[in-house]
Amino acid sequence: MNLRPDPTFHASPKLAMQAPVETLAFTLMLSPDGSQPDGVAVVDVDPSSPTFGQIVHQVIMPNKGDEFHHFGWNACSSSLSPLSGHAFLERRYLIVPGIRSSRIYVIDVKEPRDAKIHKIIEPEEVFAKTGYSRPHTIHCGPEGIYVSTLGGGGEDGTDGPPGIFILDCETFEILGRYEMDRGEQDKHYDFWWNLPRDYMVSSEWGLPPQFENGIVPEDLLSNKYGHKIHFWKLRERRNVQTIDLGANHQMALEIRPAHDPSKDYGFCGVVVDTTNLQGAIFTWWQKPDGTFEAKKTLTIDPRPEAPENLPPLLQGFGAVPPLVTDIDLSLDDKYLYVACWGLGEMHQYDVSDPMAPKLAGKVDLGGIARGTPHPNGKPFAYGPQMVEISRDGKRVYWTNSLYSTWDDQFYPGEGGGQMVMAHVGADGGLELDKDFYVDFPKGYRSHQIRLEGGDCSTDSFCYPSA
């Protein structure tokens, strides 16, 4: 407990943008075949430092086969609401779940260059106390730390629907399931919320048998992956509305609400439209009567390609699908970054008008049947994937791996983990930094990035910027 609120807690997104810039990043390292334990890499992102762009510390786990994917903080700017009674928590611990093992690590990063494991929650405890498995997205919120899961109970995670559970934000004890009425929600992926407006939005990927051993083409072509988003009364823990984006909109993944809580809209990325291989962005919004609506506001076309250049999975289509696997919104709610993991492109859209995204910048890097190298001449495996934006919106970081088994299907024969950074122009535009290129240790791939002091997909704000 602090005597003052943690200096990295900010009342509004605007104040967070004015805070000192990040000097370190935390990036997950995963061993795709489970031959080495996974880890957290501490990366120097301070351009004035002699170790800029290098991994300066690694926290390596004591177990193998966890498969790290997403992670988050124990506390964030959401603590600045008197409603939660958490104003004096420290932003000190990273909560890192293994989506294959269902084990959860709590990493103490108070001294980032000496970060260490603080607590381990074993899978058996997760199963016993929640009935869920395969923990994924982490958000700190009113009742503690919320953890979304991708699987229900049982060996293959299909015994009952997946959902969200809550961890105590001080002791990291599992408190139990979040949902009181889940409505028709039976799959899970991401979730986020608007705290003053008291709603939560959640999305769907697929059930564990649909992803753990690779993408199941038959399931995809018969539209069996998730395609709905769910709206919840956050504190009542009740699903109040489900919107079906259309069965052809397969895999509705990241949910990105506007950071300014006085705005009543947000975005959701859809990986692939099975009718035409397009990627899509939906904009959802709350209407004056409190109900929600969603509309497709952006599509990204596939690129035709000769079948012999394509992986077996795609040869029948003769095209490279964009595969919108991650999206992230800058803190001023101005730019939406869209990772096209298949094309090998990072797009930047001006979403000042959330109903009409306009392409403002683009970077080519990696990609199926293209493999664009980094400007420093070195290779970039796979395509741009997990993306994170600095609080001030001037730097965009990303890594390249999607998910161990899926990487191998879409990019057979490739390997390696890289993290890169691009600078954002004053009026938009995106340009890779030649000097920032982190090549991960042999055998490791890289996944989600968290920035010191919070970033654009961790903190929820209780006060508007205005």
Next chain:
Amino acid sequence: MASGVYHGINPGMGWPLAVSAALMDRAPGSLRRALLALAAGHLLAMAVILFPFAALMFIAAWHEEIRIVASCLVIGLGVYLLINRRHPRFLARVPPSRLALWSFLAALAHGAGLMLVPIYLGICASGPPEAGHAAAATLMGRNLVLAAGVAVLHTGAMTLSGGALAVAVHRWFGLRFLSRSWFNLDVVWALSLMLVGAISLLVGH
């Protein structure tokens, strides 16, 4: 009065929620409405705690015992809050649209109402000595009015001080003031409860 100001300026008792409401709706009127809801909840919490004591006070012969029990309760809560620094989690389940309910529960859970009991009993005891010979009904009426007076005065002071801060942050200081001015008063709060209880015990003897 002093206790009201003390509760009022503590962000934990709610004034930032009024700022948030005004900014969310882009209407200063929302600030007023939020403050009123917070005040109503707080007032009700005071009343719920004070009135039973007021009713008991008509048993004039037991003044001393009631005072000792009340003081011990307040000291006990202070000790409890000192050992258990965790805020009750059920408060986080109250939606932001129900500020009066939140304010009521928060005031109860943190002992804001209980803190007033020794102060109230002190005021009762300092009344004119002949009151002891008055009819029980009159006495009880006087005590209830006194209790209501204490609750209203306290809540009024709290709302004015908290409201002044909320307006100042909304109009001039800006949101940065919020995190800069927020101090962890948990320990001070627990000690204040113990102090109020102890003074009441000592004065009584």
